[in-house]
Amino acid sequence: MTLLPAVPDGPGGEHSALRPLYEASAHRYAGAAVAPVLSDDWSGRIVSTHAPDIMRDLARRFGGERPPLYPKGMEAEIEAVGHLCEQGINATAQRAGRADADDAERDSALGSLLRTLRSLEGRLARQDYLLGDRLTAADIELWVSLVQLDTVHRWHLDASAVHRVADHPALWAYARRLAGDPAFGAHLDLDGIARRHHAHCRGLEAAGAAVQIVEWAAHAPDRTASRQG
Structure with missing residues (x-):
């Protein structure tokens, strides 16, 4: 690799x-x-x-002897979650923070984003993982989208919008729980995320930049020593 x-x-x-x-x-x-x-x-x-x-x-x-991330019979559900994350979270969050969009466009995108988060909140209030009682690739897809939502897209939303995004306690508790698992948290490269964002983003920073939802740094490895070495 x-x-x-x-x-x-x-x-x-x-x-x-x-x-x-x-x-x-x-x-x-x-x-x-x-x-x-x-x-x-x-x-x-x-x-x-x-x-x-x-x-x-x-x-x-x-995968070895570990539980399968793509259990037989769940492929369509996992694919649907991937589409939901890409279109319902990533794309809508990006549109909601576009500086060149008018208020109506941003409000519409934010509404779509919140509806997606609300549907996910309902699932995760009833069960530990997105598709039931075991971890699947769907959880990886969602967790990555939530990390991106809080570390990238949040910077271009106003504070009120970020508070509404954060108002899904089961969803963000799930994100924190997975971040605490070394299989997830150990791969958080917050510095890399920030550098990619600043290298490619041309949008304006909004008040939502100051409203962090999850303290990701508490779960991410310290990469300072490896960079200095």
Whole structure:
């Protein structure tokens, strides 16, 4: 596994370290060499660049004796959660904080975001995990979206909007509980998230930047020593 820099070093979000793979996989490839990539070491070519497929393949082939993240019969539900996170949380939160949108557009997007969070709140008030009593890939999808909502999108929402986002106690208690699990919290790279955000974001900072929902730093590893070393 190759760990890439938090901020791409080329135009269009490109990672220069991935360009040989793209060029070996497509004749005269002219696009950006972007992550993620699953490649075959033997051929030096790309197998997949689709994150959900990569996650599924890795979980099934290298999951070992651990409970499966993609239990048989739950694939459609997990895929639906992925779509919900992408469209109902990530996309709507981004639209709700757009500086070039008018008030009506931002209010509409915020309303969609809150409806999504409310539906998730209802589920997690009744059960420990999103799809029942065991952890699945759906929980990973949701947790990543919640981290992004609080560490990135919150910076472009007004304080009132962030308080409304935070007013889902079961949802954010679930986020904190997973963050306390080393399988989740140990992979929090808050500095990397911040650097990617500042490198690509052109929006204006809003009052919501001061209203943090989860103290993620309490669960993230201290990466200072590794960077200094």
